[in-house]
Amino acid sequence: MTDTNGSPILQVQDLYAGYLDFDILHGVNLDVHPGEIVCVIGPNGAGKSTVFRAVYGLISVRLGHVIFDGAEITNFKPQDVLRSGIAIVPQLRSVFPQMTVHENLEMGMFLEKNKARIAERIDVVYGLFPRLGERSKQQVGTMSGGEQRMLEIGRALLLEPKLLMMDEPSAGLAPSITRQIFNHIRSLNDEIGLTILMIEQNARQGLEVSDRGYVLELGVNTYEGTGQGLIDDPEVRRAFLGGH
Ligand SMILES: Nc1ncnc2c1ncn2[C@@H]1O[C@H](COP(=O)(O)OP(=O)(O)O)[C@@H](O)[C@H]1O
Ligand SMILES: [Mg+2]
Structure with a gap:
Protein backbone atom coordinates (compact mmCIF):
# COMPACT_ATOMS: atom_id res chain seq x y z
CA MET A 1 0.00 0.00 0.00
CA ILE A 86 -7.08 15.88 7.80
CA ALA A 87 -9.07 14.53 10.75
CA ILE A 88 -7.68 14.31 14.26
CA VAL A 89 -7.95 12.27 17.41
CA PRO A 90 -6.63 14.54 20.16
CA GLN A 91 -4.66 13.34 23.18
CA LEU A 92 -7.35 14.13 25.72
CA ARG A 93 -10.61 12.30 25.62
CA SER A 94 -13.03 14.09 23.34
CA VAL A 95 -16.22 12.01 23.45
CA PHE A 96 -19.45 13.14 25.08
CA PRO A 97 -19.85 10.71 28.02
CA GLN A 98 -23.54 11.44 28.63
CA MET A 99 -24.49 10.61 25.07
CA THR A 100 -24.77 7.25 23.35
CA VAL A 101 -22.31 5.93 20.80
CA HIS A 102 -24.74 6.73 18.05
CA GLU A 103 -25.34 10.27 19.28
CA ASN A 104 -21.60 10.84 19.48
CA LEU A 105 -21.24 9.74 15.88
CA GLU A 106 -24.09 11.99 14.80
CA MET A 107 -22.34 14.89 16.55
CA GLY A 108 -19.28 14.05 14.50
CA MET A 109 -21.28 14.86 11.38
CA PHE A 110 -23.05 17.95 12.59
CA LEU A 111 -21.97 19.89 9.53
CA GLU A 112 -23.61 17.38 7.19
CA LYS A 113 -27.24 18.15 6.43
CA ASN A 114 -27.97 15.13 4.26
CA LYS A 115 -29.54 12.54 6.62
CA ALA A 116 -29.00 9.63 4.25
CA ARG A 117 -25.35 10.49 3.98
CA ILE A 118 -25.03 10.64 7.79
CA ALA A 119 -26.65 7.22 8.16
CA GLU A 120 -24.46 5.80 5.42
CA ARG A 121 -21.22 7.04 6.98
CA ILE A 122 -22.21 5.83 10.45
CA ASP A 123 -22.92 2.40 8.96
CA VAL A 124 -19.48 2.37 7.40
CA VAL A 125 -17.95 3.14 10.80
CA TYR A 126 -19.99 0.36 12.42
CA GLY A 127 -18.64 -1.94 9.74
CA LEU A 128 -15.08 -0.96 10.59
CA PHE A 129 -15.72 -1.15 14.34
CA PRO A 130 -18.33 -3.88 14.93
CA ARG A 131 -18.04 -3.32 18.67
CA LEU A 132 -19.38 0.22 18.25
CA GLY A 133 -22.29 -1.11 16.26
CA GLU A 134 -23.16 -3.57 19.01
CA ARG A 135 -23.05 -0.75 21.54
CA SER A 136 -24.69 1.97 19.50
CA LYS A 137 -27.27 2.73 22.21
CA GLN A 138 -24.86 2.54 25.12
CA GLN A 139 -23.97 5.63 27.08
CA VAL A 140 -20.35 6.33 26.24
CA GLY A 141 -19.28 7.20 29.79
CA THR A 142 -20.03 3.60 30.81
CA MET A 143 -17.71 2.10 28.18
CA SER A 144 -14.05 1.16 28.68
CA GLY A 145 -11.22 3.50 27.81
CA GLY A 146 -10.31 1.36 24.80
CA GLU A 147 -13.86 1.44 23.48
CA GLN A 148 -14.01 5.21 23.91
CA ARG A 149 -10.77 5.53 21.97
CA MET A 150 -12.23 3.35 19.19
CA LEU A 151 -15.22 5.69 19.12
CA GLU A 152 -12.95 8.69 18.74
CA ILE A 153 -11.16 7.04 15.85
CA GLY A 154 -14.46 5.99 14.28
CA ARG A 155 -15.83 9.48 14.63
CA ALA A 156 -12.77 10.93 12.92
CA LEU A 157 -13.30 8.54 10.01
CA LEU A 158 -16.90 9.69 9.41
CA LEU A 159 -15.61 12.52 7.29
CA GLU A 160 -13.52 10.24 5.08
N1 LIG B 1 0.02 25.73 26.05
C1 LIG B 1 1.35 25.82 26.30
N2 LIG B 1 1.91 26.98 26.69
C2 LIG B 1 3.24 27.08 26.92
N3 LIG B 1 4.10 26.06 26.80
C3 LIG B 1 3.60 24.86 26.42
C4 LIG B 1 2.21 24.68 26.15
N4 LIG B 1 2.02 23.39 25.79
C5 LIG B 1 3.22 22.81 25.83
N5 LIG B 1 4.17 23.68 26.20
C6 LIG B 1 5.61 23.41 26.32
O1 LIG B 1 6.10 22.98 25.06
C7 LIG B 1 7.05 21.95 25.22
C8 LIG B 1 6.65 20.77 24.35
O2 LIG B 1 5.40 20.28 24.79
P1 LIG B 1 4.60 19.18 24.01
O3 LIG B 1 4.57 19.50 22.56
O4 LIG B 1 3.32 18.99 24.71
O5 LIG B 1 5.55 17.88 24.23
P2 LIG B 1 5.26 16.34 24.01
O6 LIG B 1 3.94 16.19 23.35
O7 LIG B 1 6.41 15.87 23.19
O8 LIG B 1 5.31 15.72 25.38
C9 LIG B 1 7.12 21.63 26.70
O9 LIG B 1 8.25 22.30 27.23
C10 LIG B 1 5.85 22.23 27.24
O10 LIG B 1 6.03 22.66 28.57
MG1 LIG C 1 2.17 15.26 23.91
Missing part, protein backbone atom coordinates in the same frame (compact mmCIF):
# COMPACT_ATOMS: atom_id res chain seq x y z
CA THR A 2 2.82 2.33 0.90
CA ASP A 3 4.56 4.24 -1.84
CA THR A 4 7.50 6.14 -0.44
CA ASN A 5 8.75 6.89 -3.95
CA GLY A 6 5.66 8.86 -4.88
CA SER A 7 5.04 12.33 -3.55
CA PRO A 8 4.09 12.72 0.10
CA ILE A 9 0.54 13.64 1.00
CA LEU A 10 1.80 15.62 4.00
CA GLN A 11 5.04 17.56 4.12
CA VAL A 12 6.16 19.42 7.20
CA GLN A 13 9.08 21.60 6.16
CA ASP A 14 11.45 23.35 8.53
CA LEU A 15 8.71 24.13 11.00
CA TYR A 16 9.16 26.70 13.76
CA ALA A 17 6.29 27.10 16.20
CA GLY A 18 5.65 27.45 19.90
CA TYR A 19 3.72 29.40 22.48
CA LEU A 20 3.57 33.17 22.89
CA ASP A 21 6.87 34.37 21.44
CA PHE A 22 8.85 31.28 22.40
CA ASP A 23 9.65 28.61 19.82
CA ILE A 24 9.36 24.99 20.90
CA LEU A 25 9.93 23.59 17.41
CA HIS A 26 13.21 24.58 15.77
CA GLY A 27 12.99 23.25 12.22
CA VAL A 28 10.94 20.05 12.18
CA ASN A 29 10.79 18.10 8.92
CA LEU A 30 8.63 15.12 8.21
CA ASP A 31 6.77 13.46 5.36
CA VAL A 32 3.82 11.12 5.21
CA HIS A 33 3.13 9.22 1.99
CA PRO A 34 -0.29 7.97 0.93
CA GLY A 35 -1.06 4.66 2.62
CA GLU A 36 1.63 4.96 5.28
CA ILE A 37 1.48 4.79 9.04
CA VAL A 38 4.08 7.20 10.37
CA CYS A 39 4.87 7.45 14.07
CA VAL A 40 6.58 10.33 15.87
CA ILE A 41 8.22 9.31 19.12
CA GLY A 42 10.36 11.16 21.62
CA PRO A 43 10.61 12.02 25.27
CA ASN A 44 7.99 13.91 27.20
CA GLY A 45 8.19 17.61 26.41
CA ALA A 46 10.05 17.10 23.11
CA GLY A 47 7.35 18.99 21.21
CA LYS A 48 5.39 16.11 19.70
CA SER A 49 1.99 17.55 20.55
CA THR A 50 3.22 20.95 19.45
CA VAL A 51 3.87 19.53 15.95
CA PHE A 52 0.34 18.15 15.97
CA ARG A 53 -1.13 21.50 17.04
CA ALA A 54 0.90 23.44 14.48
CA VAL A 55 -0.15 21.18 11.60
CA TYR A 56 -3.77 21.38 12.68
CA GLY A 57 -3.76 25.16 13.06
CA LEU A 58 -4.32 25.13 16.80
CA ILE A 59 -1.18 27.24 17.27
CA SER A 60 0.47 29.42 14.68
CA VAL A 61 3.47 28.47 12.59
CA ARG A 62 6.15 31.14 12.76
CA LEU A 63 8.38 29.79 9.99
CA GLY A 64 8.27 26.86 7.62
CA HIS A 65 5.54 25.14 5.68
CA VAL A 66 2.81 22.55 5.97
CA ILE A 67 1.90 21.16 2.56
CA PHE A 68 -1.04 18.80 2.28
CA ASP A 69 -2.26 17.04 -0.82
CA GLY A 70 -0.34 19.44 -3.03
CA ALA A 71 -1.50 22.66 -1.39
CA GLU A 72 -0.05 24.90 1.27
CA ILE A 73 -2.14 24.74 4.47
CA THR A 74 0.29 26.56 6.76
CA ASN A 75 -1.64 28.51 9.39
CA PHE A 76 -5.01 27.36 8.13
CA LYS A 77 -7.70 27.38 10.79
CA PRO A 78 -8.57 23.93 12.16
CA GLN A 79 -11.90 23.76 10.31
CA ASP A 80 -10.09 24.52 7.04
CA VAL A 81 -7.45 21.90 7.76
CA LEU A 82 -10.30 19.46 8.37
CA ARG A 83 -11.99 20.51 5.16
CA SER A 84 -8.78 19.88 3.26
CA GLY A 85 -8.89 16.26 4.46
CA PRO A 161 -10.25 12.01 5.82
CA LYS A 162 -7.27 11.55 3.53
CA LEU A 163 -5.08 11.60 6.63
CA LEU A 164 -5.84 10.71 10.23
CA MET A 165 -3.64 12.38 12.86
CA MET A 166 -3.63 10.93 16.34
CA ASP A 167 -1.92 12.30 19.42
CA GLU A 168 -1.04 9.36 21.66
CA PRO A 169 -3.80 6.90 20.87
CA SER A 170 -2.48 4.71 23.69
CA ALA A 171 -2.67 7.44 26.35
CA GLY A 172 -4.28 6.22 29.56
CA LEU A 173 -4.86 2.69 28.28
CA ALA A 174 -3.64 -0.59 29.76
CA PRO A 175 -0.93 -2.36 27.71
CA SER A 176 -3.24 -5.12 26.46
CA ILE A 177 -5.79 -2.54 25.32
CA THR A 178 -3.05 -0.51 23.69
CA ARG A 179 -2.13 -3.61 21.70
CA GLN A 180 -5.76 -3.95 20.52
CA ILE A 181 -5.93 -0.31 19.50
CA PHE A 182 -2.68 -0.53 17.56
CA ASN A 183 -3.81 -3.73 15.86
CA HIS A 184 -7.01 -2.02 14.88
CA ILE A 185 -5.08 0.95 13.51
CA ARG A 186 -2.95 -1.44 11.47
CA SER A 187 -6.00 -3.23 10.08
CA LEU A 188 -7.65 0.07 9.11
CA ASN A 189 -4.50 0.82 7.19
CA ASP A 190 -4.54 -2.61 5.54
CA GLU A 191 -8.27 -2.69 4.81
CA ILE A 192 -9.07 0.82 3.66
CA GLY A 193 -5.58 2.15 2.99
CA LEU A 194 -6.00 4.74 5.71
CA THR A 195 -3.00 7.07 5.94
CA ILE A 196 -2.03 7.78 9.53
CA LEU A 197 0.31 10.13 11.35
CA MET A 198 0.49 9.31 15.01
CA ILE A 199 2.41 10.56 17.96
CA GLU A 200 3.35 8.03 20.59
CA GLN A 201 4.90 8.04 24.00
CA ASN A 202 4.64 4.27 23.82
CA ALA A 203 7.51 4.18 21.38
CA ARG A 204 8.14 0.50 20.85
CA GLN A 205 4.53 -0.52 20.25
CA GLY A 206 3.93 2.55 18.11
CA LEU A 207 6.93 1.79 15.88
CA GLU A 208 5.99 -1.88 15.63
CA VAL A 209 2.81 -1.08 13.74
CA SER A 210 4.27 1.81 11.74
CA ASP A 211 5.86 1.85 8.31
CA ARG A 212 8.17 4.71 9.26
CA GLY A 213 9.02 6.78 12.24
CA TYR A 214 10.72 9.93 13.43
CA VAL A 215 12.35 10.71 16.75
CA LEU A 216 11.75 14.22 18.03
CA GLU A 217 14.06 15.69 20.67
CA LEU A 218 14.00 19.25 21.98
CA GLY A 219 11.98 20.46 19.02
CA VAL A 220 14.01 18.94 16.19
CA ASN A 221 13.85 15.54 14.57
CA THR A 222 17.02 13.58 15.20
CA TYR A 223 16.40 10.10 13.77
CA GLU A 224 14.17 8.71 11.08
CA GLY A 225 13.74 5.33 9.48
CA THR A 226 11.41 2.44 9.00
CA GLY A 227 9.53 1.41 12.14
CA GLN A 228 11.60 -1.75 12.43
CA GLY A 229 14.80 0.09 11.48
CA LEU A 230 14.36 2.47 14.41
CA ILE A 231 13.55 -0.39 16.79
CA ASP A 232 16.77 -2.09 15.66
CA ASP A 233 18.92 1.05 15.86
CA PRO A 234 21.17 0.66 18.94
CA GLU A 235 21.14 4.37 19.79
CA VAL A 236 17.39 4.71 19.42
CA ARG A 237 16.91 1.59 21.53
CA ARG A 238 19.19 2.83 24.26
CA ALA A 239 17.77 6.34 24.41
CA PHE A 240 14.08 5.82 23.64
CA LEU A 241 13.07 2.19 23.87
CA GLY A 242 14.41 1.26 27.25
CA GLY A 243 17.61 -0.52 26.21
CA HIS A 244 18.39 -4.07 25.02
